[in-house]
Amino acid sequence: MKKIVRIGTRSSELALWQAHLVQQNLSKIQITSEIVEVSSKGDEILDKPLHEIGGIGLFTKSLDEALLQGKIDIAVHSMKDVPTDLPKGIVQVAVMKRGPVKDILVFNNKKDTSDLEKVLTIATGSLRRKAQWLKKYPEYKVVDLRGNVNTRLRKLYESNWQGAVFAEAGLTRIDLLPKNFEVLDWMIPAPAQGAVMVVALDGDINFLSEMAKLNCEKTEKATYIERAFMKTLEGGCTAPIGAHAKIEDENITFDGILIDLDGSQSFEIHEEEKLENWENFGKNCALKLLNSGGSNLMKKIKSQMSH
């Protein structure tokens, strides 16, 4: 075993919280670790929507490089930001027990509602959230909102928008969940939302099996299903795709959605399956959706996203 495991993380408050979660769980199995901060392109470029900066693995690339250069032993990611194909030489070693999965709407805290926009307006930087919001509430204006969760909350309270959409997990973890929010039960979350993933270099089997002790099998299977669904739809991490696999006892229920950018066209799927068939479930749900008309919609979305 390595004497002190170097845990690589981004520097945002949320990323550091997640790295500390891994550190605490390592110490429970008598493994000492230290935290190494690495900054990323997704954190540095804040004036453009995510899908415009483009490039796969915006938030994960610098940590991948630090691993490959031997500067860190493991990297901790918000799993929903991690591309489904990991770089060569890097492997998933554990998924931590999942936190809250859903999206929430945080309301603006202006006392006087006349200070708010006349046109109902909410903010989000996510195409998936924007599209699903417009599908349900076509009368709204949806404006772009970027930055880490602290920045986004501040921008919301400085704005005239009615509210902004966040992952419940992100705000809960750094203790910023405000009083005035609502869980968006109807909105299908991003694949692997609320899950924290640990990756490492492939090779050292003893080290990898020590790290695998962090793994929560139930979360691993649910996120595998959701990511297999996304991968089969070929969405990449910024296309409007939602996926949520819920495992209870020996059963899985799955909700998935593929939706175009303005929410005007979408395909949803709801399926149930026995847990023993988890490995092909996500892929099969995606194939079913594609074969029932979804593949034309996917083509339309891809052409919308390329200009």
Ligand SMILES: NCc1[nH]cc(CCC(=O)O)c1CC(=O)O
């Ligand atoms: N895309 C940024 C990001 N990556 C992970 C989270 C929150 C934690 C999670 O969903 O696991 C967030 C913030 C958000 O979506 O509001």
